[in-house]
Amino acid sequence: MAEPASPLQRLKGAIDTLLVIDVFVVIAGACWFAVAVGLNSQHLEAPLKLFQALWEPLFTPAIGLLMGAALLSGAMAWWQKQVRR
Secondary structure, rough: OOOOOOHHHHHHHHHHHHHHHHHHHHHHHHHHHHHHHHHHHOOOOOHHHHHHHHHHHHHHHHHHHHHHHHHHHHHHHHHHHHHHH
């Protein structure tokens, strides 16, 4: 039988799951924006207005979380490389 996961392993798994969901939110937002801009050029303004309303409360934090995770991952990789030397 497998050992139960440690609290640190469970936390890492939860963070990984959150980041995967976050990536899909950011990708969906980019697709939505592209479609909304296209529809706006056809004088259908509702999708772009909804995107703009959700920009601050949803998409800005999602992009910030993704960028922060990327920076943290890079810093941790650099740190581990320095420790091995």
